[in-house]
Amino acid sequence: MQRVSTNLTLFYKLFIPVFWLSFAGAATIATLALSKDSILRIIIPAIYLFSIILLYFTLFRLKRVEMSDETVYVTDYFRHFQYPYNNIEKITRQNYLILQTATIHLHTPGSFGKKMTFVPSKSLYKIFWESHPELKAMLIK
Secondary structure (H helix, E strand, C coil): CEECECCCHHHHHHHHHHHHHHHHHHHHHHHHHHCCCHHHHHHHHHHHHHHHHHHHHCHHHECEEEECCCEEEEECCCCEEEEEHHHEEEEEEEECCCCEEEEEEEEEEECCEEEEEECECHHHHHHHHHHCHHHHHHHEC
8 A cells, every 4th residue: 555645635634724714713803803994894704704615625625545456545534435446437637836636536426425635745646656557547537
């Protein structure tokens, strides 16, 4: 079994959201308590709520992924599941400005849903696919 997601997954998934929600939440509460400006009392909580939604749909959905010759192991650090390759439809990669993500698409929804997103380690991801060309031909699209 070889890890293909980055070691920073825990940092992205837990540290950044907890840090942001704590300090931005405290700043929002302080703004609400101390500001007399009605515009600030509307804008600051709206920005905070938007950031919560953004974190939920991006960083909270990241998974840690390990692959072996027969299966893919996926965890969200609380639950762990194993998916055989015949249940995987394809694996796609997306490039964003700062971050690359990969998504595992399943034929039928599993415990984490039909799609599982992770941040691949540049070197480990490449090494795994170079050592498993038959899987790469079958899954990478």
